[in-house]
Amino acid sequence: MSAARTNTGFNAAAYDSWFETPLGRLCGILETASILKLAQLKPRELVLDLGCGTGFFTLELARRGARVIGVDASAEMLKAAEVEAAREKLPISFHRAQADSLPFASQSFDLVVGVTLLCFAEQPDLILREANRLLKDSGRIVVGELNRLSYWSRLRKVKALFHETSYRHAHFLSPSELKQLLWQAGFAVRGNETRIFFPPTNWSPVLKQYSLFERAGGALFPSHGAFVGMKADKQLLC
Secondary structure, three states: OOOOOEOOOOOHHHHHHHOOOHHHHHHHHHHHHHHHHHHOOOOOOEEEEEOOOOOHHHHHHHHOOOEEEEEEOOHHHHHHHHHHHHHOOOOOEEEEOEOOEOOOOOOOEEEEEEEOOHHHEOOHHHHHHHHHHHEEEEEEEEEEEEEOOOHHHHHHHHHHHHOOOOOOOOOOEOHHHHHHHHHHOOEEEEEEEEEOOOOOOOOHHHHOOHHHHHHHHHHHOOOOOOEEEEEEEEOOOO
């Protein structure tokens, strides 16, 4: 088995239930806004969603008019994604495969998206090189990761010391580390942003004031948001 294979430890029900909480719902809105802003989708583009899970971002890309293919290693996750796509009558194609070895021809896609995928990979560079292979010469990649510099990541790691969680073996990335990985895989970074500066709580008085945290955190600690999004253009691999 390749060292680039991922193992998140999530199951479909637990993954989706997170987005049904007040905190998860707000995070989902902000993360989606970040990915779509960076992606700058064009009509009828062919998009690959790597590590699509239950299709949270895959479905939104399809709703925006993209032709989308979702890939994940988990049959359970893909089944949940297929059910939701069918319910919404979205023409998405889902495939079970590992992110470092995909059954698609080189230079097939306009855009590759990967959200919280690299932090669970032992060798994320292999995944990014595979993404580079699959992109057209004019293609681009958008990735979203859990920021190692945020206090959210520190809390997750502390919790994992005492309880078995899906984050116990995760390798969170800082913005500079993510940029370096992309550069080494043959990409030129063209933009990035961090979001989610509010505390990880479901307490409604805090969540209702999330915009205050976003403005203050973005101004004072712009590299320390819990979620970092980054876009990059394909370059020639050495």
